[in-house]
Amino acid sequence: MNESTFYPFFFTPIYQYRLWGGRRLSNLLTEPLPDGPVGEAWILSDRDDHASVVNNGLYKGITLTDLFNQYPESVMGRLAGNFDRFPLLLKFLDAQEVLSVQVHPSDDQKEYIPKGDTGKTEAWFVIEPGEKALIYAGLTPGTNEQDLRIALDEHKVANYLHSFKPKSGDGVFIHSGTVHTLADVVVFEVQENSDTTYRLYDWDRTDAKTGKPRELQIDKALACIDFSLVDIDPVKSEATATEPVLRERYFNNEHFILWRMYTADQFTVGAEDEPRILVCTEGNGQLDFKGTKYTFKKGDVVLLPAEIGVIKCIPQGKINLLEIAIPETK
Template sequence: MKPSTLYPLRFEPIYQYRLWGGWRLAEWLTAPLPGDEPIGEAWLLSDRDDHPSVVSEGPLQGQTLGQLIDQSPEPVLGKLAGRFHRFPLLLKFLDVNDTLSVQVHPSDRQTQYIPAGETGKTEAWVVLEAGTKSRIYAGLNLGTTSENLRDAITNGTVADHLPSFRPKSGDSVLIPAGSVHSLGDLVVFEVQQNSDVTFRLYDWNHIDSKTGQPRPLQVQQAMACIDFEQGAIEPVMPIVEDQAPVLRERLLSCEYFGLRRLSGDSPFTVGATREPRVLVSIGGEGQLEHDGANYDLGKGDVILLPAVVGACCCRPRGAMILLELSLPEGA
């Protein structure tokens, strides 16, 4: 594949049944929800063998993200091509209608709990919709130990050890690997390391309607991965980097990803030289201009800008809000 054949890429969403899910993602994505089961996750950008993202339009329609990286690592990943053999992040929309299990993910250092081919899992959320019963549980209360947490699992009082807050639309929350967490009655955008390793500590007595049984817990592994020094986790305060021609706020920056929010109604620049970027439209609409072509951007649209695409002009039609995601060296 010639670098010139790459362009701003859209991918088909990959819907996932979850017993705690709902139907609110139909308001965020144009692809219809499958069947009548609750959908908890839409995987927006996934370079995984089990659920690969597929280009949805243009000359490269039908190609997977993994195929594009294998064929053109530097045009896709730019100066990061030597660091990654696959796209290192997994992007999702979550509709958490009920409450997510209380869970924890291992860090990269805890290799004994990470299957071959996986990594640790630091993740972050940006709240898109908050319901009347919305809640985020993140971290542990001071004084929580493995002993009293095990007792709480047995007697159903785990929530007593979890600091929590009621989130609002626009809040961003960083969940480092090893942090105990859960959330409920929310629609969020999630960015995470490209890993599917989760250990359930407690599941609120959920029964899976497909099996009629509680879901399995992984208490031993979860306990081993918990960072008991992690206190309460609160929303991250945005840092204003620029106010014109667009309000540019840094929401999150860690060793795995960077995330900015761009808000405005005047034309502004997105993308970067020799770095891939991902755009997630969360409000309003507009057009992205590249190489003489226009690409529509509306609520819920997700576009990967391969590194070779570089900087582009985004032209809003009225007020618009974009999230722009960068990989580590561009954070």
């Protein structure tokens, strides 16, 4: 196909069973949920086992993997050649029950990363906290490996985890090496394109599907913990623009930059010669590209390939829109 035919790409969510999941993703997404507890919707994924599929326009049915491999300059622009695959993985999480206490390795901990994968730094944007919502992020100050090994034997790991009650609109940065988990909350998650997680503790529960406890990787988890990462609280957003709309930057690191716009006024999205990703967490509107209107709604993720540049966003009432950029790391 001709590379000049690109436009804003929408994708079909990929649902994932998780024993801690629920049914609240139906409040975000129109694609029907499968039976059972659904913990994750992978909304933009370039993974061998789960590749997102375009669901609109000329490229309908094409995977993100094929777009990235066949049209690298059109998709990535000035970032083409910097990555072996699309570098971010985006999800919605419904933690109806508490997740396992877990940790992800950093990019330089090669011995703990499967071949072809990376470390994992991630961040959460809180969408829907429940009455019992709780986020655990980081250790309590002074905690060491021996403390955690004793706590595992005594089933008291939570005593060494920093926690807080999240509210809608909170942003939480989970750098690789951070011990973390969350409960009774729906969040949007942006992360490195990695599926490497080590479980430290799983609250002594069994998986209803297998009747057995889930596997723990205690030694690997402990080896990957950065014990200096303590008392992680919500980030303080920074206003990077006030006209025509308030544009708040939540995260800015070597893996991703994320802004939030909450407005009913028109504004622009996208950037010249680099890709951007839009995630709508509230409301609906239209994207105007060369006079063609692309309607988006709550729960939609839209990839703006580098080739299309800056375009206009037209809210239909108030919207909560996240825009994500990929830093040039090489």
